[in-house]
Amino acid sequence: MFSYKNLSILYSFVKNIFMKKFLLFFLSIFVVISCGEEGDSVSAGTEPVPGKDVYVGGYYNNSSGQQIACYWKNGKRFDLGEGEISDIVVSDGKVYAVGYNFGGNASYWIDDEQFELEGTGNAEAYAIAVHEGDVYTAGRDNGAAYWKNTKKNKLSGGDSSGYGIAVKDNGNVFVGGYYMNNHHFIIPAFWKNGARTNLSRPSGGDGEVQDVKIYNGSMYYFGMSMAPNNMLGYLPKASFWKTNGNRTDLPNGGGWQKGIYGGESYGGFVNSTGVYVAGKIDWIGEVDDDGNDIPGTGGSYAHYWHDGTKVDLLGGIFNDMWVSTAYDVAANTGFVVVAGDVATETQTQVPAMWVNGELIHLEGTDTHGVAKAVFIVE
Numbered sequence: 001m002f003s004y005k006n007l008s009i010l011y012s013f014v015k016n017i018f019m020k021k022f023l024l025f026f027l028s029i030f031v032v033i034s035c036g037e038e039g040d041s042v043s044a045g046t047e048p049v050p051g052k053d054v055y056v057g058g059y060y061n062n063s064s065g066q067q068i069a070c071y072w073k074n075g076k077r078f079d080l081g082e083g084e085i086s087d088i089v090v091s092d093g094k095v096y097a098v099g100y101n102f103g104g105n106a107s108y109w110i111d112d113e114q115f116e117l118e119g120t121g122n123a124e125a126y127a128i129a130v131h132e133g134d135v136y137t138a139g140r141d142n143g144a145a146y147w148k149n150t151k152k153n154k155l156s157g158g159d160s161s162g163y164g165i166a167v168k169d170n171g172n173v174f175v176g177g178y179y180m181n182n183h184h185f186i187i188p189a190f191w192k193n194g195a196r197t198n199l200s201r202p203s204g205g206d207g208e209v210q211d212v213k214i215y216n217g218s219m220y221y222f223g224m225s226m227a228p229n230n231m232l233g234y235l236p237k238a239s240f241w242k243t244n245g246n247r248t249d250l251p252n253g254g255g256w257q258k259g260i261y262g263g264e265s266y267g268g269f270v271n272s273t274g275v276y277v278a279g280k281i282d283w284i285g286e287v288d289d290d291g292n293d294i295p296g297t298g299g300s301y302a303h304y305w306h307d308g309t310k311v312d313l314l315g316g317i318f319n320d321m322w323v324s325t326a327y328d329v330a331a332n333t334g335f336v337v338v339a340g341d342v343a344t345e346t347q348t349q350v351p352a353m354w355v356n357g358e359l360i361h362l363e364g365t366d367t368h369g370v371a372k373a374v375f376i377v378e
Contacts, residue, residue: 052335053376057071058071060362068080075362080109084372091130098137119141127162135147143161163209164211166213177189199241203228207225208224222277238264265277285299300323301324335355340353348367
């Protein structure tokens with residue numbers, strides 16, 4: 001099934017051209033990382049945020065190579081069967097997670113009990129919210145959709161998807177995502193109780209929403225926008241939109257002339273301390289005058305932005321690691337927790353989180369996996 005979950009077609013096409021040097025670099029050079037930069041493994045049952053419980057959802061590959069949907073509570077892993085967790089929340093002491101299991105439709109879990117979502121057998125679900133005991137999930141099933149408990153509500157047909165969901169106190173349901181119009185532009189949009197509203201995008205460009213949050217009654221939509229660029233074709237940037245529809249494009253930290261291809265964001269968080277956005281920035285691999293790859297250049301590097309200021313995370317370009325991505329972020333009592341993945345010196349992508357910038361491997365440095373979502377219990 002075609003999906004824009006990570007990049008649009010145009011983004012992928014352009015990126016493949018300009019990242020060739022990075023791919024060769026990735027396969028051919030050994031990385032040397034200091035112990036301090038590599039990060040530590042979290043001990044099960046410890047509190048990454050003192051006095052708070054931190055939940056992280058994602059997946060890992062077990063010793064048999066099976067991909068196991070799971071979540072971690074303060075570093076202790078809870079398995080939910082084959083599949084993947086895309087989002088996680090905790091309400092009234094219960095853990096709600098959404099994703100999919102192999103061989104079936106998209107599902108959500110309450111603690112360890114699984115509920116399969118109504119659909120065609122090819123449904124995908126990416127986000128979850130809980131309101132007055134009802135479970136709301138967003139995704140796609142032959143087009144954008146959301147589910148209340150397990151019942152499907154279709155939003156758009158064709159090439160479209162819902163990636164984020166939030167429910168206001170009055171019961172209004174907001175789903176963020178994208179749809180492709182008749183001119184084949186990818187339009188960032190949200191649906192309020194099923195009615196679509198388009199969000200701004202660069203002239204002649206594209207965009208999509210990846211996450212939705214509510215703060216003090218105001219809506220926030222997090223995602224990416226893509227502007228036409230003479231050198232790159234399209235230049236992607238991490239972006240977010242507020243209730244009034246105003247779009248904020250976040251800084252990439254440089255420009256084409258400095259080797260930066262562009263940025264993306266996948267998750268966001270808002271509280272009294274500001275607006276947090278999790279994502280990555282792609283760098284184009286550089287070569288010296290003799291055509292040799294320059295170590296430490298090229299790749300995808302995890303970052304988050306706080307009120308528009310980019311914060312570099314261990315595992316990024318300043319640490320000579322290969323690839324890292326930040327998928328979600330949460331903040332509480334002076335702590336910022338980011339969920340994602342990093343590559344280790346064994347060239348394994350491992351599930352990780354960062355707590356105030358400190359890199360923590362959730363499953364050590366040799367177990368493949370990804371951490372997709374984070375939730376801090378008050």
